[in-house]
Amino acid sequence: DAGVIQSPRHEVTEMGQEVTLRCKPISGHDYLFWYRQTMMRGLELLIYFNNNVPIDDSGMPEDRFSAKMPNASFSTLKIQPSEPRDSAVYFCASSQQVNTEAFFGQGTRLTVV
Amino acid sequence: QKEVEQDPGPLSVPEGAIVSLNCTYSNSAFQYFMWYRQYSRKGPELLMYTYSSGNKEDGRFTAQVDKSSKYISLFIRDSQPSDSATYLCAIANTGNQFYFGTGTSLTVIP
Numbered sequence: 611d612a613g614v615i616q617s618p619r620h621e622v623t624e625m626g627q628e629v630t631l632r633c634k635p636i637s638g639h640d641y642l643f644w645y646r647q648t649m650m651r652g653l654e655l656l657i658y659f660n661n662n663v664p665i666d667d668s669g670m671p672e673d674r675f676s677a678k679m680p681n682a683s684f685s686t687l688k689i690q691p692s693e694p695r696d697s698a699v700y701f702c703a704s705s706q707q708v709n710t711e712a713f714f715g716q717g718t719r720l721t722v723v
Numbered sequence: 724q725k726e727v728e729q730d731p732g733p734l735s736v737p738e739g740a741i742v743s744l745n746c747t748y749s750n751s752a753f754q755y756f757m758w759y760r761q762y763s764r765k766g767p768e769l770l771m772y773t774y775s776s777g778n779k780e781d782g783r784f785t786a787q788v789d790k791s792s793k794y795i796s797l798f799i800r801d802s803q804p805s806d807s808a809t810y811l812c813a814i815a816n817t818g819n820q821f822y823f824g825t826g827t828s829l830t831v832i833p
Contacts, residue, residue, distance in 0.1 A: 652731070652811075652823070652826050653767070653823045653826065703766070709754075709815035709821065711772065714767050
């Protein structure tokens with residue numbers, strides 16, 4: 611398995627535009643997580659799914675953020691409209707159980723200007 | 724109060740030094756304790772995984788859990804420049820609860 615695959619690796623967009631981040635988890639992993647990392651706040655959990663169902667989205671900062679997992683091999687995180695304060699590295703991770711090793715993707719570095 | 728607290732550092736040590744990284748947590752229900760290492764511009768990777776209290780050793784790395792004090796530590800012996808990274812602690816239980824610390828940035832100077 612190639613690991614968790616995220617795309618794009620880098621995204622630069624203008625304020626107000628829609629941004630879609632994509633993630634392919636490791637096959638067989640039942641849990642998928644979306645994190646945001648900044649220097650100021652560290653690694654923050656935004657939302658996680660179990661068997662494609664959202665379990666906890668309390669970390670999603672506002673209604674501008676939405677996440678979907680239409681099937682076991684694909685998830686998206688969408689920001690609409692984007693704002694400069696959304697600039698961060700967004701990580702997707704997957705695991706077999708919530709209390710076992712989480713495998714992270716390489717991250718998407720988002721810059722909103 | 725956050726579920727897990729971690730000193731962000733940064734921490735800078737000379738090569739060969741012993742490094743101690745620490746986290747505290749608030750809920751005694753947590754049973755699984757992990758340390759992740761994150762190199763610059765990479766995703767975090769699991770370094771150590773422990774269940775309940777006690778010590779676990781892997782080469783130059785030792786993870787220690789003190790559940791009575793709600794305190795977890797990672798020790799790095801004979802630190803190397805290649806150990807320069809951000810280290811994140813993580814805690815979890817069987818009830819779908821898990822949390823990451825904010826990470827401690829470590830630089831080992833040759």
